[in-house]
Amino acid sequence: MDIRLEGISHSYDTFEVMRDISLEIPSGQIVCIVGPSGCGKSTLLRFIGGLEQPKRGRVLQLGEPPKGCLNPLTYIFQDFALLPWRSVSGNISLVLEDHGIKGAAARTIIEDVLARTKLTDFAKALPKQLSGGMKQRVAIARALAVNPAVMLMDEPLSALDSQTRELLMDDLVELWIRQPFTAVYVTHNLAEAVRLGHKVVVLSRRPGQIREVVDIDKPLAEREFGDADLDRAQKHLWQLMRDEARAADAELLNG
């Protein structure tokens, strides 16, 4: 299942935040969206998943989601969004219960996704007992449980320290290699974008527009920490963004 954005524009009252964004998200690829703060990248992600509606333009699903897909468009949030009163397995069963998956069927799915995210030993732990990296892995496991067609990741690693971020990036790459998934990955961190993205979409400052789409051809499996190719791509992205970021930083909030 592909996703296509057609001429998305948005404004709050007279305050224009996004202008004419059209984009193709092909199946099996990770598309990263980067841009200076306040350019509307998270808002764009909420449009894609139907949590908010744009003033103009539309988001299209092309083709049917694969069989066995419970929730085609599934988010992974920056602040994890785990229910603190449910255990790790309880948080995953939450998203299965509404689809009538209970008992043994649910247990099979939960065991599978916990194994894939290396969380098997923590099934009974409460979120307050887990580190940030572990919490995000629980959120990833929860997303995998509904077998999504497209993962919508909203700065998933931004709340984590840099070592944990590296580890989780490795985990995400590993997950993708084992079973390629489609994802839209919003981040302000260019290192994450060049490491995970097949395509990197650079947005301008408010009102957000697409400045450039950078393709990174190197296969995910061959990308490494401190890779020279990736460094070059990252430098290019930073040059694109630098002036935008400076200008965005100097703007008055709500101005």
Added chain:
Amino acid sequence: MDNTGKSVAFRGGGFAPQSRRWVGVLVFVALILFVEWGTRAGWISSLSLPRPSDVLDTFRQLYDSGLLFKHLLPSLSRLFVGALIGASIGIAVGIMIGLFSYVRSGLVPLVAAIFPIPKIALLPLFVIWFGIGEGSKYALIAFGTFTPTVVATYGAVDNVDRTLIRMGQSFGLSWWSIVRKIVLPGAMPGILSGLRISLAIAIILLVAAEMLGAEYGIGAYILEAGSLYDLERLFAGVLILSLLGVLISALIGTLERRLLGWRT
């Protein structure tokens, strides 16, 4: 190396009160012993304060004669029924105010208007509506617990983390599932701390409810003793109410530990 350096003076710490066991009990005991000593020595006249040992004696007589439970049981059942009605309607209405714009706009001003009314002033009205029997007593206690419960509940619903609700929507959970599995447990800490207040108010109103047409009941017992200026019996009754308050507070404390163990 020069070893004559001055060690840096400690200036942190404090501002973090901790619970010290038995200190609370000690304060009670000291206060009671002080009054006992004063009344025995004579510099507190028996007209201004009863002697604690006499109060205890009265309490024992009450227990021995079997009158204690004759008073306690009707009071407890009034408290239970009244508070149950008031708190459950309060929680239900509070959640509706927290979820629906029209209910919120319609009822928040009404609740604000009802809250400051001393419910005791409405007792005659309740007697007309529900009769002199148990009905009016339930109604008074229910009405008194209703308002603080509503306010605490909708405040608690407002404070439920919106990102959790967005998460529920993004996974396609039904509206009812979101309310039951996200809103309600998320609001539970606020609802329980609201119950602490509303149940204390229920005890206060219990005495008021028993002012009219109650033969038995802690409130009736206290009021009778009060009108006779029988300070020992008055204090024995007050003691029971205080114990009831401590008991309810402990009960909610247990409930919080059971239900809210997930809090950090």
